[in-house]
Amino acid sequence: MERRVFGVETEFGITHQGGEHRGLPPDELARYIFRPVLKWGRSSNVFIPNASRLYLDVGSHPEYATAECDDLLDLIASDRAGELIMHDLAQRAQAAMAEDGFDGSVYLLKNNVDSQGNSYGSHENYMIPRTTHFRRLSTILLPFLVTRQILVGAGRLVPATDETPAHYAFSQRADHMWEGISSATTRSRPIINTRDEPHADAALHRRLHVIVGDSNMSETTSLLRYGATDLVLRMVESGVPVGDFELENPIGAIRHISHDITGTATVKVRNGPEMTAVDIQSGLLDRARRFVRENGAHHAQVEQIFELWERTLQAVASGDHSSIERDIDWAIKKRLLTDVAERGGLRQGHPKLEQLDMAYHDVHPRRGVFNVLAAHGRVSTQLQPERIERAIVDPPSTTRAALRGRFLSTARALGAEHTVDWVHHKLVDRPLDALMLKDPLLADDPRLDTLLAKLGDRVETLREQNLAQRREQAVPLALSERYTLASPREFAEPPLI
């Protein structure tokens, strides 16, 4: 596959604290957060002009699904834009609640486990050819995903239980996976979900749904996560030998690996020896390097991804994590927790440290601990803030998201009733002219002009507007007046919440 479509769905944890009374329960809080969405789109399931989807399912985990991207940096930008859009909604909820007499602060967390131990996801979507051999896919991809947490896990301080002392684990999600592959998402939570909803021409494509990943705060970790997975998928698709790392017990392995931060835990490879996660990842990295040597790099970040992949494996293998403490989520957070524990003389598992673990994932640009570290230049980034800000309003330009974005902002600006999903675009008054875009990689289609022309002359006026003018109009429609990013010099130390 020359170009691949990527999308990521993030479910956020929410909580309301710090007021005079007990905070609102999460379901009521979620309703406050989605109030402007409901008002804007008359639904709690809307597509917004940057072509992404905002969604509140039953329960209390607001979700943002990025538009389709074919570029890794676009994907990360759209995901980061989602944090800011959700943050904006959380701030509005806080203000509305204060007016209603519920004081306190709203916290929106981009993590995967709440303090009661419930888990929520960060789902990756990769378009793959329909012809991909599924058995080959799973024998290669499962061991990759089971061991990928040592590269891109978000880290978690695991509280003490009767059997185990408090300790630091690579992953948030590992303990919440129950199956290797299946079609269920909630009940049995498989690593790879096989539900067949391609959002594309089903004869040509599948949408691979990976639900094992942790939500990442670090743009660099995200780049490694999506970039390495894409490389492994390329090898699967090309048919080259990738080695035999099929695991005897993937679910036992994913937990075992997560809870051993020394990286020395071994897992049994079917037809093979006991191996560490580093052994398996090193084998895959070697083959990916060979694959790129023979076939060429398919995008500009491939070498950077290899370098990060290798450096992270070396750090885990040596036990010296200092070389990745600016780049990899679990290592950034571990350094922070260690420093704070040493400074304050706190034992492992102290409630303050558990709180700091949560605070790392707070998406508030000036309060969230990761964001404060970023504002102080203490973690690496991949994107200029302007690119993230643009992604709040503008869809990616190289996929059908561009068409959806144009349809949405034009229809909104002209007050034309419409419905959309990933594939369909319909003006309510013109149901027979509905536009179906089955190719997610097509960013241009004259049929959209034909459809929009049904809206009359005013479309021409809109088309002639420059981007800045369009943004002026689109921003209020994208749910916000203005979004501001953290100012880099405002804060002295990461706060504890």
Ligand SMILES: Nc1ncnc2c1ncn2[C@@H]1O[C@H](COP(=O)(O)OP(=O)(O)OP(=O)(O)O)[C@@H](O)[C@H]1O
């Ligand atoms: N053809 C495609 N291939 C890969 N990803 C796609 C494709 N079409 C859309 N996507 C991405 O898939 C994700 C779909 O998100 P959505 O939340 O609607 O997922 P879902 O699994 O269909 O539904 P739900 O969350 O309701 O269970 C988005 O991030 C989108 O960009």
Ligand SMILES: [Mg+2]
């Ligand atoms: Mg979803």
